[in-house]
Amino acid sequence: MKTVILAGGGHTHLEVLKRLSSHHDASVKWILVSASRYHYYSGMFSGFAEGLYSIEDIRIDLKQLCEKKRIHFIEAAVESFDPEHQTVTLSDGEQLALAYDRLSLDIGSHTAPEQIEGLAERQTQMKPAHLFPDRIEACRKAKELVIIGGGAAACEMAFSFHQWKQQHGRKYDRITVIASNEFIDRKSDQVIESMFEEKGIHFIKNDYAVKVTDRYVLTQNEKNILYQEVIFLGGAQAPKLLEASGLPVDQKGFMKVNAGLQTIDDSSIFAAGDCVALVTHPDLPKSGVYAVRQGEVLYHNLLASLNREPLADYTPQQRALILLSTGGMEALMLYGNWRKAGRWAWMWKDYIDRGYMRKYQ
Numbered sequence: 001m002k003t004v005i006l007a008g009g010g011h012t013h014l015e016v017l018k019r020l021s022s023h024h025d026a027s028v029k030w031i032l033v034s035a036s037r038y039h040y041y042s043g044m045f046s047g048f049a050e051g052l053y054s055i056e057d058i059r060i061d062l063k064q065l066c067e068k069k070r071i072h073f074i075e076a077a078v079e080s081f082d083p084e085h086q087t088v089t090l091s092d093g094e095q096l097a098l099a100y101d102r103l104s105l106d107i108g109s110h111t112a113p114e115q116i117e118g119l120a121e122r123q124t125q126m127k128p129a130h131l132f133p134d135r136i137e138a139c140r141k142a143k144e145l146v147i148i149g150g151g152a153a154a155c156e157m158a159f160s161f162h163q164w165k166q167q168h169g170r171k172y173d174r175i176t177v178i179a180s181n182e183f184i185d186r187k188s189d190q191v192i193e194s195m196f197e198e199k200g201i202h203f204i205k206n207d208y209a210v211k212v213t214d215r216y217v218l219t220q221n222e223k224n225i226l227y228q229e230v231i232f233l234g235g236a237q238a239p240k241l242l243e244a245s246g247l248p249v250d251q252k253g254f255m256k257v258n259a260g261l262q263t264i265d266d267s268s269i270f271a272a273g274d275c276v277a278l279v280t281h282p283d284l285p286k287s288g289v290y291a292v293r294q295g296e297v298l299y300h301n302l303l304a305s306l307n308r309e310p311l312a313d314y315t316p317q318q319r320a321l322i323l324l325s326t327g328g329m330e331a332l333m334l335y336g337n338w339r340k341a342g343r344w345a346w347m348w349k350d351y352i353d354r355g356y357m358r359k360y361q
């Protein structure tokens with residue numbers, strides 16, 4: 001009997017689970033180890049923050065899915081893995097070591113950058129995703145909410161919390177976005193910035209948050225911004241256990257994988273999603289759309305590797321469609337040079353997101 005351990009219930013492993021038949025080869029034991037019983041779909045986080053979706057709308061019950069597929073499910077965090085002895089150490093109260101023949105990592109990324117002093121212990125953590133729903137109410141009701149980060153997720157969350165506050169009589173609350181870089185590109189940013197202005201979202205541009213104290217976020221340009229809740233959405237950070245394994249990681253600590261999503265020095269370990277650095281595309285954005293597409297190749301390659309067959313290559317799509325929710329059931333569509341905003345764009349996003357969830361629920 002061979003054992004395949006899927007570590008982490010992220011977007012890519014969901015695709016693997018979807019493809020696995022419930023009558024899969026009985027000589028292979030599949031185990032999913034996830035830090036949470038649920039997979040939370042970040043594409044719907046903004047709608048959840050705004051109050052458009054319930055918790056059940058945005059999450060998938062991994063335990064139930066595994067039962068359907070006759071896959072063993074363990075709710076625990078992977079603490080470490082040992083490539084030499086082919087074991088994974090879990091922490092579910094007691095330490096538990098599991099042996100594997102193939103290990104696949106899809107443990108996502110974190111949002112706790114060490115370079116901002118005091119942030120890690122004070123932020124409302126959005127990743128790993130299962131930590132976020134419990135803090136949503138605190139962010140909605142914070143009189144001063146600060147979002148650090150320049151990117152689509154930071155914009156969406158600012159718009160969504162703003163909309164929630166408008167609808168719940170909290171119009172004197174303040175939301176501040178601090179961004180050191182472009183959100184998307186120059187033209188899209190002009191649209192986003194004018195929306196911030198229109199809605200009264202305070203925007204600090206071309207500045208870095210450098211320190212977080214109990215009450216203030218301090219920036220490089222010496223601004224002190226009062227906060228009750230602070231969220232960091234300024235880029236994905238690598239889970240520490242990747243580098244600790246001794247396998248090659250990039251300069252940020254993400255696991256290096258080849259086009260077959262196989263780690264560089266160990267053919268029995270695969271990895272996908274946010275936690276990897278693809279050697280063929282080192283600048284690939286950390287985005288759910290890429291993680292989902294990797295699922296088909298990962299599924300094929302795990303089976304091919306067990307059967308000693310050739311692996312397939314993953315090639316990212318050239319362009320990705322961005323539907324950025326701007327609050328109040330409106331969205332901005334960005335695709336190549338196209339930029340269009342409106343309710344129709346939100347309806348389209350909602351249709352895609354709900355369709356995505358239906359595939360697994």
Ligand SMILES: Cc1cc2nc3c(=O)[nH]c(=O)nc-3n(C[C@H](O)[C@H](O)[C@H](O)COP(=O)(O)OP(=O)(O)OC[C@H]3O[C@@H](n4cnc5c(N)ncnc54)[C@H](O)[C@@H]3O)c2cc1C
Binds near residue numbers: 042043046274
């Ligand atoms: C607010 C926000 C909004 C976003 N919106 C979008 C969007 O609209 N579209 C888009 O394409 N991307 C979006 N992203 C980016 C997207 O969330 C990530 O790129 C995507 O989740 C990556 O998928 P993944 O499979 O790598 O990991 P994830 O989907 O994050 O899953 C990782 C899983 O691993 C589990 N896990 C973590 N550590 C361990 C461990 N040690 N042991 C076991 N299990 C573990 C976690 O519980 C989690 O279930 C957004 C991100 C944020 C923060």
